[in-house]
Each structure stands twice: as C-alpha cells, then as structure tokens.
Amino acid sequence: MTLRLALSAVLVLSCATTPPPPTPAPAGVEKFGNAIDWAKAGDEASQALSGYLQVDTFNPPGNETRGAQYLADLLSKDGIVSELVEFAPGRSNLIARLKATGAPTEKPLCLLSHLDVVPAETELWPKETGPLSGAIDGDGFIWGRGALDMKGMGLIETMTLVWLKRANVPLRRDVILLAVGDEEVDNLGMKHLVEKQWDQLDCGVLVNEGGLGIKNLLFEGQTVFAISVAEKGALWIKMKASGEAGHGSTPVPQRAPTRLIRAMQAISGRQPPPQIHASLYELLRRIGEQKGGVTGFIMQRPTLVNWFVTGKLMAKPPTRAGITNTCQVTGFDGKGSAPNVIPSQVTAIIDCRLLPGTTPEMLLAELKELVKDVEGIEFEVSNGDAANESTWEDPFFDALARHAVGTRTDAIAGPVLSPGYTDSLLARPKGARAYGMVPFELSQEELATMHGRNERVSKQNVTKGLEVLFRAVVDVSAVP
Ligand SMILES: [Zn+2]
The missing domain is CATH 3.40.630.10 (Zn peptidases)
Known part of the structure; x- marks a missing residue:
C-alpha cells in the first residue's frame, strides 16, 4: 500500500465521533x-x-x-x-x-x-x-x-x-x-x-x-x-498455599512458601490487555476539540487514540490502572511464622480491580488458570463487586x-x-x-x-x- 493510500485508510477508519449535543441550560432558573x-x-x-x-x-x-x-x-x-x-x-x-x-x-x-x-x-x-x-x-x-x-x-x-x-x-x-x-x-x-x-x-x-x-x-x-x-469493581482475595510444615534448616521442594512464590510469579507475569472505556474516548474527544491542532485531531478519533495514545496510557501506572484489570499483592499472612519454621500454610492478600465487562468470577477464573500448575493453591474471596x-x-x-x-x-x-x-x-x-x-x-x-x-x-x-x-x-x- 502506498503511503497516500495508507493515510487515506487511516482517515476513513478514524472519523471523529459525533455525540449528541448536551442538554441546554434551562431558561429562567x-x-x-x-x-x-x-x-x-x-x-x-x-x-x-x-x-x-x-x-x-x-x-x-x-x-x-x-x-x-x-x-x-x-x-x-x-x-x-x-x-x-x-x-x-x-x-x-x-x-x-x-x-x-x-x-x-x-x-x-x-x-x-x-x-x-x-x-x-x-x-x-x-x-x-x-x-x-x-x-x-x-x-x-x-x-x-x-x-x-x-x-x-x-x-x-x-x-x-x-x-x-x-x-x-x-x-x-x-x-x-x-x-x-x-x-x-x-x-x-x-x-x-x-x-x-x-x-x-x-x-x-x-x-x-x-x-x-x-x-x-x-x-x-x-x-x-x-x-x-x-x-471499577473490586475482587479481594486470599491466595493460600499449603504444604508440609518443616524445619527451615532443611529446604525441600513443595513447601507452602515456595509454592506461594511460584504462584505469585505466575500472577505478576500476567499482561492484561488495554481496554479503553467509552468514557475515556469521550473525555479525550472533548479535550481534543478544545485543544485543536494535530494532537486534538487525534484525540477526537478513537481509532487514532488506539494507535497513538494507548501505549502512552499503558506506560504510566495511574493511566494503566484506568484501562486494565489490575491485581496488586497488598500483604502476606503465615501460620506460625518464625525464622526457622516452614509453615504449613502461607497466604498472599491480593487486591484486584475490574473494568466494566469483567465480573469478579471472570477474573478469578483467569487467576486460577495462571496458577493451575502449582500444587496446593486455594483462593478465598473476601469481597467481590462488579464495576x-x-x-x-x-x-x-x-x-x-x-x-x-x-x-x-x-x-x-x-x-x-x-x-x-x-x-x-x-x-x-x-x-x-x-x-x-x-x-x-x-x-x-x-x-x-x-x-x-x-x-x-x-x-x-x-x-x-x-x-x-x-x-x-x-x-x-x-x-x-
Ligand atoms: Zn472519600
């Protein structure tokens, strides 16, 4: 495709959205x-x-x-x-x-x-x-x-x-x-x-x-x-890893803490895809309309936003949180933790936040799939609210x-x-x-x-x- 053709394809694909006008100010009040x-x-x-x-x-x-x-x-x-x-x-x-x-x-x-x-x-x-x-x-x-x-x-x-x-x-x-x-x-x-x-x-x-x-x-x-x-909705979970208790001096595989670390690695490796909510397109459209210029032109067109803006939004934690389903480990619990004791159960507390369209059940299923190869992992939901x-x-x-x-x-x-x-x-x-x-x-x-x-x-x-x-x-x- 020639450059000119490519550009015209972009323009055809990326019409500015034309929303209905806002309610006018009522007269007389x-x-x-x-x-x-x-x-x-x-x-x-x-x-x-x-x-x-x-x-x-x-x-x-x-x-x-x-x-x-x-x-x-x-x-x-x-x-x-x-x-x-x-x-x-x-x-x-x-x-x-x-x-x-x-x-x-x-x-x-x-x-x-x-x-x-x-x-x-x-x-x-x-x-x-x-x-x-x-x-x-x-x-x-x-x-x-x-x-x-x-x-x-x-x-x-x-x-x-x-x-x-x-x-x-x-x-x-x-x-x-x-x-x-x-x-x-x-x-x-x-x-x-x-x-x-x-x-x-x-x-x-x-x-x-x-x-x-x-x-x-x-x-x-x-x-x-x-x-x-x-x-966004919230899914608060406890991810529990179980294994045989033992003495810290004798590392063996399949202990609870080792399992928990493996499960957490699997979860922290997830790459949630960006999903721009309709409100963000609308906000960018309004900002772009006032801003004008090339930047304003791009901001008013969802297709161009997807191409040119999504990467920038994904690069910063506050904006990435606005366009992805996030999960953050916020704490740990261990039964009878001591420096020389390998406990039979350790728990990671995880705070996940869900975009509209993803239910708590859907995200929980995603997490279970990610850790399915790690033995002894259980999830307990303490709070689940959809967006x-x-x-x-x-x-x-x-x-x-x-x-x-x-x-x-x-x-x-x-x-x-x-x-x-x-x-x-x-x-x-x-x-x-x-x-x-x-x-x-x-x-x-x-x-x-x-x-x-x-x-x-x-x-x-x-x-x-x-x-x-x-x-x-x-x-x-x-x-x-
Ligand atoms: Zn408040």
Whole structure:
C-alpha cells in the first residue's frame, strides 16, 4: 500500500465521533443563583467547614454521629429538619430532605457524601495547621483531614440545601442530603442506607465524590473537570498455599512458601490487555476539540487514540490502572511464622480491580488458570463487586459540566472511569445515576495533599464549588 493510500485508510477508519449535543441550560432558573452574594456565602461556608474539620471522625473508629450532628445543627439554624440513623453504636448517617413544591415530576436528586475520614498522623502535620485544626491560614487555605476527602464536598452539599431553602427555590423534585459513615473502611453506612432506607429515598440521580477539576492535567494551561460516571469493581482475595510444615534448616521442594512464590510469579507475569472505556474516548474527544491542532485531531478519533495514545496510557501506572484489570499483592499472612519454621500454610492478600465487562468470577477464573500448575493453591474471596456505570447523557451530568466550566476557554469537563471505588458503586444497582464530581479546581500539588499530612482546600474553591453545585442542582430541580 502506498503511503497516500495508507493515510487515506487511516482517515476513513478514524472519523471523529459525533455525540449528541448536551442538554441546554434551562431558561429562567439562573435568577436564583444570580440573587446570591457568593463571596459572602463562600465566607460562611468556609467558616462552617472549619468547624466540621474540627469534628473527629477518624475511621477507625468513625464516630460519625458527631459529624452528622454537626451538619444537623447547621441545617436546623435554617429550619431544615434532618434525621440521624444509627447503623452501629456512635455511628450514624444523616438524611435531610427538601420536598418538591407541588407533586414531584421527577425522582429525587441526592447529594451524597461520607462523614468519616482516614486517620492522620498528627505529629507529622504542621503544628498550627493540624488534622483537626480547621485552621484558616493567611493564604486562605482551610486545613484538616477531610478538607478534600470529603468534608469539603459534604459541607457545600449541606450549604446547597440551606441556600435552596433561603432563596425559596420552588422545586419540581425532592432534593435530599445524605451524609453516610464508614466509606473509608467497609461502606457500612451506605450499605445500611441502601438496604434499609432506599425505598423512601429512591434517588433518581446523585452526586458524590469521584472526580475533581485538575489543572494542567494533560496540557499546560488547561483544567479538566473529570466527572466520574463509572467505577471499577473490586475482587479481594486470599491466595493460600499449603504444604508440609518443616524445619527451615532443611529446604525441600513443595513447601507452602515456595509454592506461594511460584504462584505469585505466575500472577505478576500476567499482561492484561488495554481496554479503553467509552468514557475515556469521550473525555479525550472533548479535550481534543478544545485543544485543536494535530494532537486534538487525534484525540477526537478513537481509532487514532488506539494507535497513538494507548501505549502512552499503558506506560504510566495511574493511566494503566484506568484501562486494565489490575491485581496488586497488598500483604502476606503465615501460620506460625518464625525464622526457622516452614509453615504449613502461607497466604498472599491480593487486591484486584475490574473494568466494566469483567465480573469478579471472570477474573478469578483467569487467576486460577495462571496458577493451575502449582500444587496446593486455594483462593478465598473476601469481597467481590462488579464495576458499574451511569450514562453521561444526563441533564445533571451536563449541568455539573456546564457550571464547572462556565464561559472559560481554558477548561473542559468530561466523563471518567474511576479506578477506585466509592459509595456510588452501591447506589447504581438501586437505579440511581451516580456522578462523582467535587467541584474544586486543584493543582497537582493541592491534589497530592488528599490523605496526606497537609490536606487543605482554599476558600476560593469552597466559594466557587458551592456556586457550581447550587446552580447545577437548581438547573435540574427548580421550577422555572
Ligand atoms: Zn472519600
């Protein structure tokens, strides 16, 4: 084939995709957002977040009732009644509802967050701005564990409810605030909510954590607001190797540790093929459309993305995790381990994450096949959840994207698949469309503080994030 023929074949194969246009902004509801003094609202929200960060909800043990009570008190100042539902001693979820003004025309919109935060090593944090300080520094940053994950978001969701009430926004659907416990460990709060209360809630659509706005994500000077529409599933397994116990001084083959090493070598040699999820093509298309040029041309065409971009995505662990089924050994267990004792059983703990389309059973079968030549290997599944996803062709998704970007030409919003999992994974099987979007715009440096010893969020982000969320909720909930 001549070069010209080859090139024209590429162009024929690689038409730009033409997706349907996003839902237009509804007319007549922007007045509600326009009437609010956002600078003042942002100051108030930042002060409230400072207080929320001072409430100790480190998980373990959680103590989420304290956090739920803090939000309940905040809501009650504006006459919003909330319910605390205990799922374990000292551990509660919060539910607060603003009812539709007349008969609702759509299922409720839910604002979901988790009350618990991961532990913090206080001694490693700066003294004045510790994990429970809620300190607001001279640069306008609010410090504390949970500022980004995810008390910051929980607080602006709470204030969104408050502002809907204060601004007397007539609602065509119920808007429900849900703040749940134990997201960081076993998702007990969300499981309780889904099992015991979903019938009363019946969220049609919800926003939760998942994505964020990230500056210079792919290109210098461009911010990408990533809205998570899908989450990888998880398969947590124990791979157990058994063999005869013995003395360390006398190596013989077929001992449990030797078998485990062989099985692990087989698993670490797996080469999962790249599978680009539809959301990634769509995100790249949107970024490419704004970027323009040859790079932009390529990014808008899935075939060219497969040819030119996949290799780059496979080369870096964070992007490789987004396009493959991964398995990572996270620990070991040995029965009666001692330097001179060969135990009869040793165990590797493995965390596998699954793309949509691969069930836990499918991946487990793949692992079993890989180790089939090693004797004495058994698998025990401790957790198996398939991935799930929501369409991004949705008015609330569009509203979040529209308000995050506004009129900016240096920012873009699009769908992503999240490699980690959140409570959204439990909501989607119940029929809710779930989107992960914390409307903060962070530098890579700020992003790295999440779960770190310097977690913080700027007042500017709290202010802007509150406005974005309020306007997006109004777009899909208010009677014009
Ligand atoms: Zn979180």
